[in-house]
Amino acid sequence: MVMGYLYRSAAFVRQHLENSALRACGLSWTGFVVLWVVRSRGEAETRLVAEDAGISKGTLTGVAGTLESRGLLTRTEHPTDGRRVLLSLTDDGEALMARLRPAFEAEVAFVTAPLDDEECRHTAEALRRVAGQIQEFGPDRRSDDPRRGGRRPAAAPRHD
Numbered sequence: 001m002v003m004g005y006l007y008r009s010a011a012f013v014r015q016h017l018e019n020s021a022l023r024a025c026g027l028s029w030t031g032f033v034v035l036w037v038v039r040s041r042g043e044a045e046t047r048l049v050a051e052d053a054g055i056s057k058g059t060l061t062g063v064a065g066t067l068e069s070r071g072l073l074t075r076t077e078h079p080t081d082g083r084r085v086l087l088s089l090t091d092d093g094e095a096l097m098a099r100l101r102p103a104f105e106a107e108v109a110f111v112t113a114p115l116d117d118e119e120c121r122h123t124a125e126a127l128r129r130v131a132g133q134i135q136e137f138g139p140d141r142r143s144d145d146p147r148r149g150g151r152r153p154a155a156a157p158r159h160d
Contacts, residue, residue: 006130013111020110021103025096026070030055032100034063035072035089039097043088045078072096 014029022032030053037052038044050060064087067073072093078084089097112120 016111017104017107021100021107024103025100027100028063030059030063031067034060034067034087035093035097038073038087038089039094043076043086046075046085046087049087067093 017032018027018029022029027035033053034049034055037049041048041052046060046064047057049064050057053060055063064073064075068075070092071090074088074090076086076088078086115123
């Protein structure tokens with residue numbers, strides 16, 4: 001039951017924020033989250049941005065390319081390791097996030113209006129603990145899944 005409400009609420013909130021605040025700026029939810037993470041971190045490595053945004057590095061590559069083509073984000077080579085890439089907001093990206101903030105915060109206030117301050121704090125803490133559980137213990141539960149970057153266990157030798 002909790003998972004159903006969590007999933008539905010997350011989907012409704014995301015859709016509402018995309019339709020009410022982000023669409024006017026031409027941003028998808030994922031594009032917004034990438035800009036938000038980069039703005040929060042400052043210049044940051046792609047692997048950290050992907051992790052914080054909750055997306056794969058492959059998805060980030062596409063989103064960052066779109067944001068870069070719009071002049072909102074820059075990609076630069078890491079100064080000591082050419083295999084790594086750093087992301088940072090452009091002046092236009094900073095300006096967009098600053099313009100977007102009041103509308104976004106107003107919609108977040110609308111979404112959370114049924115909750116009083118204590119309920120907001122309790123909900124935020126509960127969701128933080130859920131995320132922490134997954135971050136800390138989730139990788140151990142999926143380490144043998146080849147779709148998650150792990151290796152398939154070697155097949156047992158056949159003795160026919």
